[in-house]
Amino acid sequence: MNYPNGRKGKGQPSIRTGQKKNDFANRGMTLENDINETNHFYLETNHAVVHKKPTPVQIVQVDYPKRSAAVIKEAYFKQASTTDYNGLYKGKYIDFEAKETRNVSSLPLANIHEHQVEHMRKVLQHGGICFFIIRFSKQEDTYYLPAEFFIQFWDQQFQGGRKSMPITFIKDHGHSIPFTFQARVDYIKIIDKLYF
Amino acid sequence: MNYPNGRKGKGQPSIRTGQKKNDFANRGMTLENDINETNHFYLETNHAVVHKKPTPVQIVQVDYPKRSAAVIKEAYFKQASTTDYNGLYKGKYIDFEAKETRNVSSLPLANIHEHQVEHMRKVLQHGGICFFIIRFSKQEDTYYLPAEFFIQFWDQQFQGGRKSMPITFIKDHGHSIPFTFQARVDYIKIIDKLYF
Numbered sequence: 001m002n003y004p005n006g007r008k009g010k011g012q013p014s015i016r017t018g019q020k021k022n023d024f025a026n027r028g029m030t031l032e033n034d035i036n037e038t039n040h041f042y043l044e045t046n047h048a049v050v051h052k053k054p055t056p057v058q059i060v061q062v063d064y065p066k067r068s069a070a071v072i073k074e075a076y077f078k079q080a081s082t083t084d085y086n087g088l089y090k091g092k093y094i095d096f097e098a099k100e101t102r103n104v105s106s107l108p109l110a111n112i113h114e115h116q117v118e119h120m121r122k123v124l125q126h127g128g129i130c131f132f133i134i135r136f137s138k139q140e141d142t143y144y145l146p147a148e149f150f151i152q153f154w155d156q157q158f159q160g161g162r163k164s165m166p167i168t169f170i171k172d173h174g175h176s177i178p179f180t181f182q183a184r185v186d187y188i189k190i191i192d193k194l195y196f
Numbered sequence: 197m198n199y200p201n202g203r204k205g206k207g208q209p210s211i212r213t214g215q216k217k218n219d220f221a222n223r224g225m226t227l228e229n230d231i232n233e234t235n236h237f238y239l240e241t242n243h244a245v246v247h248k249k250p251t252p253v254q255i256v257q258v259d260y261p262k263r264s265a266a267v268i269k270e271a272y273f274k275q276a277s278t279t280d281y282n283g284l285y286k287g288k289y290i291d292f293e294a295k296e297t298r299n300v301s302s303l304p305l306a307n308i309h310e311h312q313v314e315h316m317r318k319v320l321q322h323g324g325i326c327f328f329i330i331r332f333s334k335q336e337d338t339y340y341l342p343a344e345f346f347i348q349f350w351d352q353q354f355q356g357g358r359k360s361m362p363i364t365f366i367k368d369h370g371h372s373i374p375f376t377f378q379a380r381v382d383y384i385k386i387i388d389k390l391y392f
Contacts, residue, residue, distance in 0.1 A: 049318045051278050056250040057268065072253065072271035082247050086282060091323030093289040122245045127287030 034184040050087030145174035246283030341370035
């Protein structure tokens with residue numbers, strides 16, 4: 001039996017749930033793409049060395065077909081134990097997480113994990129530069145929020161504080177990130193202003 | 197149809213090539229495990245914040261079964277574009293790659309990729325601490341080799357130099373890493389000696 005992708009099918013083909021697959025592919029895609037392009041630009045121009053970490057995956061089963069690449073046949077998404085991005089700028093360790101929301105007035109804390117915040121605390125303790133990049137995609141506004149302020153707000157939610165961070169808090173404690181043609185999320189500009 | 201793992205089978209079960217799977221599971225396992233435990237110890241004792249990056253995987257197909265976790269059904273290993281480990285120690289960015297060999301007298305350069313070396317060059321340029329951890333597993337000797345020396349040797353292979361790094365070169369330019377009960381690959385000791 002032959003499938004359109006040119007490979008032989010074995011037994012019953014698994015069902016591709018197109019809709020859901022798309023959801024996965026697009027999740028946070030715009031901000032992530034912009035940051036990846038920005039990091040690529042920083043790398044090419046020798047400004048900074050910053051990479052996105054690969055998505056953590058628990059691999060359960062791998063097939064090794066003859067004369068072709070190993071195929072992972074069963075794997076699961078794992079929760080990240082750190083932030084998504086880290087690297088090096090002017091000798092300093094930098095570390096950040098990117099979050100995009102379609103809300104217009106606040107960022108829900110629900111999709112940020114406790115151990116990511118713990119990681120950020122440690123980075124600050126050890127003298128790293130740590131922050132969030134937050135995009136409100138409807139307004140297309142992107143902010144740099146130092147982790148210090150994020151953590152302060154985060155901790156308050158356990159003492160009856162809000163579960164959602166208002167855009168006013170982000171504007172008050174953060175910095176609008178300029179969009180430029182080459183560096184679409186030019187966060188290094190903010191780091192320069194704050195630390196150098 | 198029920199399989200030993202308790203899940204229902206669909207169609208023809210894929211063949212698990214036990215031998216090869218084992219090879220994969222064990223590849224570099226000892227050194228990697230030791231480094232992971234060491235990093236865990238550094239993290240717990242608040243010495244340093246260093247993590248292994250997840251294995252980079254190209255995800256092709258994901259199933260979203262009702263009432264259970266998303267299952268990755270088709271994915272491929274990608275070549276890493278950076279080193280495997282990075283993090284933060286006393287405010288400094290650190291970055292390294294771990295290699296284990298069963299050879300007794302040299303480390304073959306074949307399983308180190310050009311773009312990993314390029315990454316290391318950039319880390320050095322930007323003021324990071326960059327090195328290799330190399331283990332000769334038969335002797336159970338583990339060395340810290342500063343990336344500067346590795347790169348020097350690496351570049352020579354393209355001018356008729358050796359494709360394999362002799363253990364004598366590693367001993368001359370590197371540092372034996374002590375094995376302690378809690379920090380099985382106590383590389384921070386070497387960093388302290390070299391940089392602080």
